[in-house]
Amino acid sequence: MIKVVKFGGSSLASAGQFAKVGEIIRGDKNRKYVVPSAPGKRNSKDTKVTDMLYECYEKAEAEQDFKPQLRKIKERFNNIINGLNMKLSLDEEFKIIASNFSEKAGRDYAASRGEYLNGIIMSKYLGYEFIDAAEVIRFDKNGEFDGETTNKILSERLKKSETAVIPGFYGAKEDGTVVTFSRGGSDITGSIVAKACRADMYENWTDVSGCLVADPRIVDNPKPIKVITYRELRELAYMGASVLHEDAVFPVRKAGIPINIRNTNAPEDEGTLIVESTCQPSKYTITGVAGKKGFVAVNVEKDMMNTEIGFGRKVLEAFEVNGISFEHMPSGIDTMTIFVHQEEFAGKEQQVLSAIHRLAEPDVIDLEGDLALIAVVGRGMKSTRGTAGRIFSALSHANVNVKMIDQGSSELNIIIGVTNNDFETAIKAIYDIFVETQL
Ligand code: ASP
Numbered sequence: 001m002i003k004v005v006k007f008g009g010s011s012l013a014s015a016g017q018f019a020k021v022g023e024i025i026r027g028d029k030n031r032k033y034v035v036p037s038a039p040g041k042r043n044s045k046d047t048k049v050t051d052m053l054y055e056c057y058e059k060a061e062a063e064q065d066f067k068p069q070l071r072k073i074k075e076r077f078n079n080i081i082n083g084l085n086m087k088l089s090l091d092e093e094f095k096i097i098a099s100n101f102s103e104k105a106g107r108d109y110a111a112s113r114g115e116y117l118n119g120i121i122m123s124k125y126l127g128y129e130f131i132d133a134a135e136v137i138r139f140d141k142n143g144e145f146d147g148e149t150t151n152k153i154l155s156e157r158l159k160k161s162e163t164a165v166i167p168g169f170y171g172a173k174e175d176g177t178v179v180t181f182s183r184g185g186s187d188i189t190g191s192i193v194a195k196a197c198r199a200d201m202y203e204n205w206t207d208v209s210g211c212l213v214a215d216p217r218i219v220d221n222p223k224p225i226k227v228i229t230y231r232e233l234r235e236l237a238y239m240g241a242s243v244l245h246e247d248a249v250f251p252v253r254k255a256g257i258p259i260n261i262r263n264t265n266a267p268e269d270e271g272t273l274i275v276e277s278t279c280q281p282s283k284y285t286i287t288g289v290a291g292k293k294g295f296v297a298v299n300v301e302k303d304m305m306n307t308e309i310g311f312g313r314k315v316l317e318a319f320e321v322n323g324i325s326f327e328h329m330p331s332g333i334d335t336m337t338i339f340v341h342q343e344e345f346a347g348k349e350q351q352v353l354s355a356i357h358r359l360a361e362p363d364v365i366d367l368e369g370d371l372a373l374i375a376v377v378g379r380g381m382k383s384t385r386g387t388a389g390r391i392f393s394a395l396s397h398a399n400v401n402v403k404m405i406d407q408g409s410s411e412l413n414i415i416i417g418v419t420n421n422d423f424e425t426a427i428k429a430i431y432d433i434f435v436e437t438q439l
Contacts, residue, residue: 001030001200001201002030002032002033002197002198002199002200002201003028003030003031003032003033003199003200003201003202003203004032004033004034004035004190004193004194004197004199004201004202004203005024005025005031005033005034005035005190005203005204005205006034006035006036006037006168006186006187006189006190006202006203006204006205007021007034007035007036007037007205007264008037008040008186008204008205008206008207008264009037009038009039009040009041009048009049009050010040010041010206010207010264011037011040011205011206011207011264012036012037012038012039012040012080012118012122013039013040013041013042013046014039014042014079014080014083015079015080015081015082015083015084016083017264018080018083018084018121018122018125019084020264020265020267021122021205021264022125022126023267024205024264024267025126026126027267030200030201031203032162032163032164032197033158033163033164033165033166033193033194033197033199034122034126034128034164034165034166035165035166035167035168035186035189035190035193036115036118036119036122036165036167036168036186037114037115037118037168037169037186038050038053038114038115038117038118038169039076039077039080039114039118048114049073049076049077049114049118050111050114050169050183052069052072052073052076053073053110053111053113053114054107054110054111055069056069056070056073056101056110057101057107057110057111060101060102060104060110061104061107066101067098070094070097070098070101074090074094077090077117077118077121078090080121081121084121084125086121086124086125088120088121088124090117090120093117093120097113105178106177106178108170108178108179108180109177109178111169111170111180112133112134112167112169112170112178112180114169115133115167115168115169115170115186116132116133116167116170118167119132119133119165119166119167122165123164123165126163126165127163128163128164128165129161129163129164129165130164130165131157131158131161131164131165131166132167133166133167133168133169133170133171133172133189134170134171134172134176134178135153135157135172136150136153136154136157136166136171137150137154137166137170137171137172137189137192138150138153138171138172138173138174139171139172139173139179140173141173141174143173143179145171145181145188147192147251150171150192150196151192151195151196154192154193154196154197155196155197155198158193158196158197166189166193167186167189168185168186168187168188168189168190169181169185169186169189170185170189171189181245181247182245182247184245185245185247187204187244187245187247187248188245188247188248188251190202190204190248191248191249191250191251191252191259192251194251194252194255194257195251195252195254195255195257198255198257199257200257201257201258201259201260202252202257202258202259202260203259203260203262204243204244204248204259204260204261204262205262205263205264206243206261206262206263206264207263207264207265208243208261208263209224209261209262209263209266209269209270209271209272210224210225210226210243210261210262210263210269210270210271210272211224211225211228211233211236211241211243211261211272211288212224212225212241212288213225213284213286213287213288213289213431213435214288214289214290214427214430214431214435215240215241215290215427218424218427218428219427219428219431222431222435223283223284223435224269224271224272225272225282225287225288226270226272226273226280226283227272227273227275227278227280227282228272228273228274228275228282228287228288229274229275229276229277229278229379230249230253230274230275230276231379231410231412232287232288232377232378232379232412233249233274234246234249235375235377235412235413236287236288236290236375236377238375239290239291239292239373239374239375240290240291240292241288241290243261243272244259244261244274249274253276256276258273258274258275258276259273259274260272260273260274261274278379281380282378282379282380284378284380284434284435285378285380285381285384285387285434286376286377286378286380286381286387286430286434287377287378287379287380288377288378289374289375289376289377289427289430289431289434290374290375290377290427291372291373291374291375291423291426291427292372292373293370293371293372293420293423294341294342294343294370294371294372294420295327295339295340295341295342295369295371295372295373295417296339296340296341296342296345296367296368296369296371297337297338297339297367297368297369297371297403297404297417298337298338298339298340298345298352298356298365298367299335299336299337299364299365299366299367299368300315300335300336300337300338300356300360300362300364300365301334301335301362301363301364301365301366302334302360302361302362302363302364303334303363304334305333305334305335305336305362306333306334311336311360312329312331312336314356314359314360315336315338315356315359315360315362316329316338317355317359318352318355318356318358318359318360319338319340319352321355322348322351322352322355323348324340324341324344324345324348324352325340325344326338326339326340327339327340327341327373328373328404328406328415328417330404330405330406337404339371339373339404339417342369342370349367353365353367368403370419370420370421371403371404371417371418371419371420372417372418372419372420372422372423372426373404373415373416373417374415374416374417374418374423374426374427374430375413375414375415376391376413376414376415376416376430377412377413378412378413379412381411381412381413381414382410382411382412387414388405388407388414390433390434391414391416391430391433393433394429394430394432394433395416395418395426395429395430397429398425398426398428398429399425400418400422400425400426400429401418401419401422402416402417402418403417403418403419404416404417405417
């Protein structure tokens with residue numbers, strides 16, 4: 001059995017955290033490939049090493065003195081090394097980094113050094129081999145991740161190494177230029193490594209015990225989600241409930257490898273298992289509820305709209321030509337409503353309205369802002385009667401006015417529109433009816 005384990009920045013922020021990670025890895029001999037992030041925040045006021053590197057490199061690029069900042073970064077790593085009583089010097093590495101900074105080796109190169117150095121420390125600490133991600137994670141000439149080539153190179157390389165540390169977040173083009181993924185990208189590296197070695201499990205260790213049924217900032221002590229499918233996770237993540245980089249699911253999803261989100265600070269917790277498909281019912285009918293504020297509803301009315309072929313296309317064209325993507329589009333006989341992000345829409349409002357008038361010649365257009373969308377997600381809804389009934393009676397008891405309802409044909413989610421002001425009340429009411437009362 002092979003497990004790939006990825007540890008996030010907070011799990012590796014200090015020597016104390018490193019020691020916990022060491023214990024976790026040594027606790028299961030199947031944990032053969034380790035993907036570390038750069039050291040993260042040790043407390044809420046701290047700065048992530050990745051951010052320190054970006055800042056330091058900005059100075060180098062502006063030809064200012066970047067050395068004091070680089071010394072601070074070195075200190076963070078030395079604190080870890082000394083705290084673990086290790087005999088390891090990063091002096092040579094920092095000399096090379098300083099000279100590459102002076103030569104302006106690039107912002108991505110700079111940011112990647114956090115993972116690179118943490119990987120070196122981790123490999124020495126565990127006695128695992130170090131594999132530089134620049135040699136095995138490949139980006140193409142345009143800086144796009146090249147999954148196919150990577151999989152070939154990496155799977156060959158891993159066959160030669162029984163246990164190894166592969167730093168997260170970066171890779172390189174064929175010519176050696178370092179390229180990073182977007183922020184939080186070590187999650188993606190972990191997934192790529194899991195696919196390449198055909199792992200049985202991809203464990204993603206972080207500082208929470210997995211996904212929760214609702215946002216803990218809205219609901220007190222929400223229950224954890226034990227099992228969630230990739231599709232459910234995507235729905236919830238889209239609505240802002242994210243524990244994982246969005247792109248991290250693709251490599252393992254294709255290979256059918258489950259992801260287990262675990263908590264480094266509470267390793268006894270089972271965490272959340274993310275799977276392709278499961279016949280395990282979710283405990284509460286719904287798997288999770290999440291939402292986002294800040295939408296505008298653009299209501300378009302036209303008599304006999306239902307008979308006018310192409311009307312919808314013309315209305316949507318007005319958004320397309322202005323570069324605005326729409327979220328939902330519930331419609332009636334003579335009305336259709338387009339939900340868009342308020343921020344994206346605000347600056348182009350009048351252009352869009354005049355484009356709708358020009359292209360579709362409606363009778364009336366009416367705007368309503370400050371709306372929120374809530375997604376109630378659950379594979380269990382398909383086979384349970386009365387889910388919608390329970391949601392709406394809970395909302396009416398909580399005095400929440402429902403502005404919009406949209407149920408996808410997959411019956412995986414029900415999207416509800418409410419005012420921004422009702423957002424928290426609505427989430428609490430939905431959580432309560434399914435989890436607390438469990439009728
Ligand atoms: N260190 C990088 C970041 O802060 C990547 C990661 O941690 O996944 O975004």
